[in-house]
Amino acid sequence: MVMMGEMWNLGSTMGTLMLVYTLFRQFFPHHLQLYFEKYFRKVSGFIYPYVEITFDEFAGDFFKRNEAYSAIKSYLGDKSSASAKRLKANVVKDTESVVLSMDYNEEVTDKFEGVKVWWSANRTLPSTQRISWFSDDDEKRSYTLTVHKRHRELITRSYIGYVLKEGKERATRNRRRKLYSNNPSHDWHGYRRSKWSDVPFEHPATFDTLAMDSNLKEEIKNDLIKFSTAKDYYVRIGKAWKRGYLLYGPPGTGKSSMIAAMANLLDYDVYDLELTAVKENAELRRLLLDTSNKSVVVIEDIDCSLDLTGQRERNKTEKDKKDEDRSDPITKKIKEDEKTESKVTLSGLLNCIDGLWSSCGGERIIVFTTNYVEKLDPALIRRGRMDKHIELSYCCFDAFKVFAKNYLEIDSHSLFGEIETLLGETEMTPADVAENLMPKSNNDEVETCLSRLIEALNDAKKKKKAEDEARLMAEKKEEENKEVKENGVATAADEVKENGVTVSH
Numbered sequence: 001m002v003m004m005g006e007m008w009n010l011g012s013t014m015g016t017l018m019l020v021y022t023l024f025r026q027f028f029p030h031h032l033q034l035y036f037e038k039y040f041r042k043v044s045g046f047i048y049p050y051v052e053i054t055f056d057e058f059a060g061d062f063f064k065r066n067e068a069y070s071a072i073k074s075y076l077g078d079k080s081s082a083s084a085k086r087l088k089a090n091v092v093k094d095t096e097s098v099v100l101s102m103d104y105n106e107e108v109t110d111k112f113e114g115v116k117v118w119w120s121a122n123r124t125l126p127s128t129q130r131i132s133w134f135s136d137d138d139e140k141r142s143y144t145l146t147v148h149k150r151h152r153e154l155i156t157r158s159y160i161g162y163v164l165k166e167g168k169e170r171a172t173r174n175r176r177r178k179l180y181s182n183n184p185s186h187d188w189h190g191y192r193r194s195k196w197s198d199v200p201f202e203h204p205a206t207f208d209t210l211a212m213d214s215n216l217k218e219e220i221k222n223d224l225i226k227f228s229t230a231k232d233y234y235v236r237i238g239k240a241w242k243r244g245y246l247l248y249g250p251p252g253t254g255k256s257s258m259i260a261a262m263a264n265l266l267d268y269d270v271y272d273l274e275l276t277a278v279k280e281n282a283e284l285r286r287l288l289l290d291t292s293n294k295s296v297v298v299i300e301d302i303d304c305s306l307d308l309t310g311q312r313e314r315n316k317t318e319k320d321k322k323d324e325d326r327s328d329p330i331t332k333k334i335k336e337d338e339k340t341e342s343k344v345t346l347s348g349l350l351n352c353i354d355g356l357w358s359s360c361g362g363e364r365i366i367v368f369t370t371n372y373v374e375k376l377d378p379a380l381i382r383r384g385r386m387d388k389h390i391e392l393s394y395c396c397f398d399a400f401k402v403f404a405k406n407y408l409e410i411d412s413h414s415l416f417g418e419i420e421t422l423l424g425e426t427e428m429t430p431a432d433v434a435e436n437l438m439p440k441s442n443n444d445e446v447e448t449c450l451s452r453l454i455e456a457l458n459d460a461k462k463k464k465k466a467e468d469e470a471r472l473m474a475e476k477k478e479e480e481n482k483e484v485k486e487n488g489v490a491t492a493a494d495e496v497k498e499n500g501v502t503v504s505h
């Protein structure tokens, strides 16, 4: 009877425990499970050892490390949503899809061919932490994979490869293109380091919206498409899979728009490199190495950056000087750093480009733009470095037709003839043509817009005529002065000859 009572007690205790466990599982299923598993692993680890494999963001081969880390991040992001249900989601392209990522200190489980593995995301902050508004440059991130020792072979041989492949595919599917720019930031010690920061790349320009000569447009499009699909070709001829474009022409002729159209056509990221914000060649190299495959690296107004005179000393006001005196040592260091001249040199830039181009695996395009091509050092733009030189010039009739189609939705109009003639006689940039064509109010009819453009073109024509006349006058005057001078000298010389007098000037 007593035995029965004891068994009953034991049974009811077990039953209660089971009930509590089930309720716990019901309300905190994931956390509880992971909690038990984690401690079970720790305890049983003495008998059945587990192995841990760590994937650091900045470890190993320079080009591969980021790729592997990113692939794991993207793979685990989806797993995290499935198991942890604690989502850190970024909405991509107006909720078309979401990109998920794993939280730090979160643990995610996965199964591969019946073998269970545990992943955790870790973050190590620098040892000397302080409250600062500076970026967290020294932060180290990694993923750790834990698996039972007896499955080590399977995991290292097959599973990791599978994760990297899957992760890359997911990342490509969820890819959200970015526009990177290099901003000077400061590490924990106050030293300046230029680093990339990004925003979503959403420039709407495409080759359809680009107003330019249609043959040239086709040629550039074909060139880009050929390049982007020519991996095998580049391998065969033993050259790095890179292409350089030099875009030149007056301001407002569409150089920036063309870069956006290129990136949109190829689905590439854009890195807008501000050379004057780069302190030295080593930093430039680091920035360039830190660009991803499938990217367009842009250096705008290369003529202005390439004197590489970042050495534009700011005129200090009295207030600046006082503030400087009062500031703490680190702020002082930052201010001194800001004043430091950019030591990037032409040869440094060329070495970086050529070095980067020959050592990176993936496809990259580099674009230089300038308003003054004649100012550039030939070494910088020689073929092989800048493979294609593209002149973007004043608006031609072909370009105008693109604007008319896009802005006014017309292919022809009775005023087109007049516009064609005027465009041939003037030099108006596409930016100005676009501005005149754009309807200024809801009541603006097509005819109003075209007439406004005709008026602007007529004004530009008159202005050009006046300028041409003034130039001719100036040239004529100069010619006359020259003649007078020459004649004067000749007369004086004749007189000297005749009188036998030597005149010294």
Ligand SMILES: Nc1ncnc2c1ncn2[C@@H]1O[C@H](COP(=O)(O)OP(=O)(O)OP(=O)(O)O)[C@@H](O)[C@H]1O
Residues within 6 Å of the ligand: 209, 210, 211, 212, 250, 251, 252, 253, 254, 255, 256, 257, 258, 371, 430, 431, 432, 434
């Ligand atoms: N060829 C073009 N096709 C379509 N739009 C153009 C073109 N050229 C200029 N535009 C329009 O004019 C504006 C200025 O053009 P954009 O910035 O591309 O010129 P840019 O040559 O890069 O000028 P800058 O040398 O001053 O940087 C853009 O907003 C764009 O809409």
